[in-house]
Amino acid sequence: MQAASHEGNVTASLVPTMNTKHLTPFFAARSEYVNAVFMFVVGETEFLVSLQKGHVTDVRQGPFVTPSYEFRISASDNTWAELWSQAPTAGRHDVISLLKYKLLRVDGNLHTFMANLFFFKALLTSPRYTTEANRG
Amino acid sequence: MADFEPIAGRYLNLEIDGVAQRIYVEEAGQGIPLICLHTAGSDSRQFRGVLNDTRITNRYRVIAFDLPWHGKSSPPAGWQNTEYRLTTNAYIRTIVAIADSLGLEKPVVMGCSIGGRIVLHLALHHPHRFGALIGLESAAHNEAHYDISWAHRPDVHGGEVCAALVSGAMGNDIPEADRWETLWHYMQGGPGIFKGDLFFYRLDGDLREDVAKIDTAQCPLYLLTGNYDYSASPADTMEVAKSVKGAHFTEMTGLGHFPMSEDPPRFIQQFLLPVLKKIETDVHERSTS
Numbered sequence: 001m002q003a004a005s006h007e008g009n010v011t012a013s014l015v016p017t018m019n020t021k022h023l024t025p026f027f028a029a030r031s032e033y034v035n036a037v038f039m040f041v042v043g044e045t046e047f048l049v050s051l052q053k054g055h056v057t058d059v060r061q062g063p064f065v066t067p068s069y070e071f072r073i074s075a076s077d078n079t080w081a082e083l084w085s086q087a088p089t090a091g092r093h094d095v096i097s098l099l100k101y102k103l104l105r106v107d108g109n110l111h112t113f114m115a116n117l118f119f120f121k122a123l124l125t126s127p128r129y130t131t132e133a134n135r136g
Numbered sequence: 137m138a139d140f141e142p143i144a145g146r147y148l149n150l151e152i153d154g155v156a157q158r159i160y161v162e163e164a165g166q167g168i169p170l171i172c173l174h175t176a177g178s179d180s181r182q183f184r185g186v187l188n189d190t191r192i193t194n195r196y197r198v199i200a201f202d203l204p205w206h207g208k209s210s211p212p213a214g215w216q217n218t219e220y221r222l223t224t225n226a227y228i229r230t231i232v233a234i235a236d237s238l239g240l241e242k243p244v245v246m247g248c249s250i251g252g253r254i255v256l257h258l259a260l261h262h263p264h265r266f267g268a269l270i271g272l273e274s275a276a277h278n279e280a281h282y283d284i285s286w287a288h289r290p291d292v293h294g295g296e297v298c299a300a301l302v303s304g305a306m307g308n309d310i311p312e313a314d315r316w317e318t319l320w321h322y323m324q325g326g327p328g329i330f331k332g333d334l335f336f337y338r339l340d341g342d343l344r345e346d347v348a349k350i351d352t353a354q355c356p357l358y359l360l361t362g363n364y365d366y367s368a369s370p371a372d373t374m375e376v377a378k379s380v381k382g383a384h385f386t387e388m389t390g391l392g393h394f395p396m397s398e399d400p401p402r403f404i405q406q407f408l409l410p411v412l413k414k415i416e417t418d419v420h421e422r423s424t425s
Contacts, residue, residue, distance in 0.1 A: 030296075087308075090308070090363045090364045091363075091364075091366055091369070093304065093308065093364070094303075094304025094305070094366070095304070096281070096282070096300075096301055096302075096303075096304050096305075096366070097304050097305070097366040099281045099282060100281040100366040100367070100369075101366065102281075110286070111291065111292070114286040114292055114297055115291065115292045115293070115296075115297070117296070117297050117300035117301065118296060118299070118300040118303070121300060121303070121304070
């Protein structure tokens with residue numbers, strides 16, 4: 001692991017770098033109809049991420065009281081750190097792969113997530129490409 | 137002059153289980169018959185590299201067909217009144233019927249994913265019919281890691297979600313053109329076909345109880361699995377290899393669930409050619425002994 005392999009809350013600090021600015025035309029074309037608020041969890045740290053027309057409009061860090069959201073995606077700090085590293089190991093490189101190995105959990109109303117799965121896979125992996133450390 | 141590839145595609149009319157089917161078959165080469173079986177929800181285009189490689193087609197008659205409901209093999213008449221579900225028995229009978237129809241004697245069968253599973257069933261139930269079996273991304277069982285109903289419902293684009301579900305199961309540094317062609321095939325799958333194939337992959341084709349009964353003395357078994365495959369991981373294939381005495385297992389570093397399609401040159405050069413050479417040598421020794 002490189003760059004995103006940090007201790008504890010440092011990985012959580014990369015959550016605001018999750019965005020869609022770097023998306024290639026294929027993924028950008030699949031963002032127009034994505035509107036959602038979802039909960040994103042790094043270890044014990046919760047974030048509410050708001051999307052409008054595929055753009056991240058807000059990232060708020062918890063803790064929350066009675067948060068409202070469509071679905072929740074959670075994984076450990078180390079899992080996100082490896083996914084966001086420049087060269088994740090095989091099996092730790094993809095959101096669906098993380099599901100297979102029970103390293104990631106998605107629950108709630110998954111319609112928006114599944115109907116736009118290409119988009120969300122790109123969004124959730126985006127800190128690999130958007131952080132200063134990884135760009136360097 | 138037209139730049140045609142050496143692949144010839146034709147339609148084969150035959151009955152399978154009493155149902156008239158029109159099967160699209162591609163062929164190239166001469167020699168030992170090599171039947172290629174595509175993955176769930178895709179079609180025979182996955183074997184374009186194998187069909188075009190003269191190092192193979194100089195010695196093998198490569199045959200790749202689209203399963204009914206896949207690619208250019210349309211569903212049978214009346215399909216609108218049924219729900220597509222691939223079963224173990226139907227899959228076996230389809231392979232045997234096509235091999236018989238083509239008059240193939242002791243063909244080698246190479247299947248990937250669901251094809252990698254069915255070669256294990258062929259090894260168990262029909263070893264005498266085949267010269268050798270090659271399982272790509274083979275496992276005796278697949279544990280569900282997502283709800284397959286998402287792959288077929290009117291409010292989710294089936295092609296998009298199927299391709300997105302498998303897009304990560306490929307190597308990290310494969311050619312981008314091959315990565316995206318592989319995904320395009322998934323995007324073109326008919327509605328409900330990937331889901332119907334996974335009925336076999338997840339439920340009906342579960343072979344855990346019987347896999348150890350495979351006798352490789354009757355038919356050699358080669359297993360090749362990419363380390364980027366999370367659907368049938370190297371660990372899953374290793375379980376098969378541990379259970380089946382005499383099975384040959386190779387982990388394919390840098391490849392995933394679609395080795396013949398995601399990086400054909402690397403798959404053929406590093407992993408397939410050595411296996412085909414061994415099979416050819418064995419066939420020659422058997423014919424001279």
